[in-house]
Amino acid sequence: MFYFCLVTVLFLAQQIGKSEAAESCFCAPMDSKNITKESEPLIKHPLKVLKDCGKEAEQVCLQLCKSLATLAQYDPNAGKSFCAQLNKNITNIHISIFSKVCDGEYLYTGLTFNKPLCCTNKKSVPC
DSSP: OHHHHHHHHHHHHHHHHTSOOOEEEEEEEEETTSOOTTOOOSSOEEEEEESOOSHHHHHHHHHHHHHHHHHHTTOTTHHHHHHHHOSSOEEEEOEEEEEEETTSOOEEEEEEOSSOEEEETTEEOOO
């Protein structure tokens, strides 16, 4: 699985590198318990990797976010890195990954982490 994800990310990066990127793809982790149309991501990562904001770009963005999040599952420091970027404390949050192209709506990537995450003062703590 890890190898497949790595190959996917490398392929997408190669394809993206061929375009004149000007538009943003946002990878957005959200609290899976509190998702509404008005939900804001816990953190946002705009990636200037798209050449337009169409349906094909939505799929490229969704797959890129999904691949990056899948790879993060194998990083033992992912929780620490995530918590360091938060501006609030969180307790027992199950993270779901969403993507968004330009000013569009957030789309669920199909990924929700099974392990809860807790952060206090920008540090990962046991839940």
